[in-house]
Amino acid sequence: MKIGVVTFPGSNCDADARYGATVTGNEAVQLWHKDETLPIDVDVIILPGGFSYGDYLRTGAIARFSPIMNEVIRFANDGGLVLGICNGFQILCESGLLPGALIRNENLRFVCKDVHLRVENSATPFTCAVKLGTMLRVPVAHGEGRYTAPQETIDRIEANGQVVYRYASPTGETTADSNPNGSMNNIAGIMNERGNVMGLMPHPERACEPLLGSADGVSVFASLALHVAHSILI
């Protein structure tokens, strides 16, 4: 499997995302925000974390109009797998590939710590290597990660199983204390209706080595590899 990771001006997790791809035995290539075409053989595109364009105006608002984003949107609309991590999630929301928006954390602080995530849907290309309800320990690092959407949107994505990860206590309860930013319904990650585009605020690519505290983030890359291998077999 080949994962393309886009580097925007201000991305700072692009190398980690490429590492996350290679640690699971996959190939990773760097893509540039000014590229107007994608390599024909990429299976997955990652929009990494960081502060693209200095987070000016709104997080992700300017990156969303980068030349490569036309191709990323086309790739997603054709069913290609797209993963947005942190700032990448914000870019996906700004581009309309995912519903809702990410706004200033409820406590107004930049939050940087490990959180526990409960897998809410394991029938996705991003989570198929783990069981429903699996708990993952992965770091968050953001100032604007409070997931917000109109109530009817929340109701719809909940009913459709589009909520992929929820912030929870280590034992799996979705408490207010375990919600690091005030996200509605403790939502940490969502996917689109079709299930090929996912965004999450936590950083699985920073949790790919036991030496760094957790290797639970590997599950995302392993799931993608499993899904792509399975799709080729079919």
Next chain:
Amino acid sequence: MKTYTASITVTLRRAILDVQGKAVEHALHSLHMPALGSVRIGKHIEVEVQAPDTDTANDLVMDACKKLLTNPVMEDFHIALVEKAAGVPA
């Protein structure tokens, strides 16, 4: 062609808790200003527009607000247009 200055005020939608506004409100109250409340914090954007008339200028700014300057999922905006007087240096 005329030149207009558009002043755009962007605020969080009413339905969304404005945590910055709340924090500032608490600070005001702790400074013994209980008469002040309902603080809302937003952004102010100024932009010059070249257009033949006010309606066209307003349409152009409205389009910019919808495409880039604001996110309708979380923000509301208000536009105030002023025509720059001819011959007056900016």
